[in-house]
Amino acid sequence: MTYRHIRLDLADRVATITLARPERLNALVPSLFDEASHAIDAALEQGARALVITGEGRAFCSGADLHGEGDDALPEDLGAIIDRAYNPFSRKxxxxxxxxxxxxxxxxxxxxxxxxxxxxxxxMARSAYLLLAFVNIGLVPDAGATWLVAKGAGRAKALEMALLGEKLAADQAHEAGLVTRVVDDGSVLEQAQAIAAKLAAGPTVAIGMIRRQVAAALSQTLDETLDAERDNQRVAGRTADFREAVAAFAEKRKPQFEGR
Structure with missing residues (x-):
């Protein structure tokens, strides 16, 4: 498939999706989500075991394109475009x-x-920043931003960002617990792809369960989390990757995970 709004690159079992509307600061339109979803499925079919998302040019993404045309134009009912494009992609x-x-x-x-x-x-690039700009145009956060910021940084920071609509610099975002690493501008993609390559070479089944287990723990009780850990450990303990790790430990070598 030929993409208009994104690029897909696959190397070392890492799929890199680049939002490629630099003239619009990579603003989001429904067809971009359609293309990105297709690209993810295609990459997984080709054996990708990790995904990187980045932006082309000087922006990662400026948010929704308020001047989309045709099928990409904003409808009067903004909830409809969220149901059609934003929420399905976030859930995916x-x-x-x-x-x-x-x-x-x-x-x-x-x-x-x-x-x-x-x-x-x-x-995150050192010069980059986060901005919950919705309040500045009379809207509310979407694309999961409310949950992501509140869970990552807490109620106070979420309300500050959402109500004031002010920039949050990379170092501040890191201090607030919203981002993992802040790096020099020119090395962002390289470092992200290196991390993704490390993950792609890891025990894929366990990694997939870890990401869902942590997400679930954010709204579970301790007892529910303990049960989930037990259930997931049963599955992980039966994987070929776990058997390989045990064998590698005994043989004093680095395990070679196959993602199964």
Missing amino acids: IAALDVPVVTAVNGLAAGAGCGLALLGDIVV
Whole structure:
């Protein structure tokens, strides 16, 4: 498939999806989500075991395109476009069996902030910033940003960002617990892909369960989490990767995981 709004690159079992609308600061339109969803499925079919999402040019993503045309135009009922494009994509990312690394190369505003924070590992350029810009145009956070910021940084920071609509610099985002690493601008994608390659070479089944287990723990009781850990450990303990790890330990060598 030929993509208009994104690029897909696959190397070392890592799929890199680049939002490629630099003239619009990689603003989001429904067809971009359609393309990104197709690209993810295609990459997984080709053996990808980790995903990187980044942006082309000076922005990661400026949020929704307020001037989309045709099928990409904003409808009067904004909930309809959220149901059609935004929420299905966020749910797709959350449900993946492979880890997701976001390389936040520049501003991540509005829904772009939510997209950036969907990463299991968030690598952010030193000059980049997060911005829940919704209040500045009379809207409310979407694309999961409310949950992601509140769970990552707490109620006070979520309300500050959402109510004031002010920039949050990379170092501040790191201090707040919203991003994993802050790196020099020119090395964002390289470092994100290196992390993704490490994850892609890991025990894929266990990694997939870990990402879902942590997400579930955010709204579970301790007892529920203990039960989930037990159930997942039963599955992980029967994988070929676990058997390989035990054998490698006994043989004093590095395990070679196959993702099964």
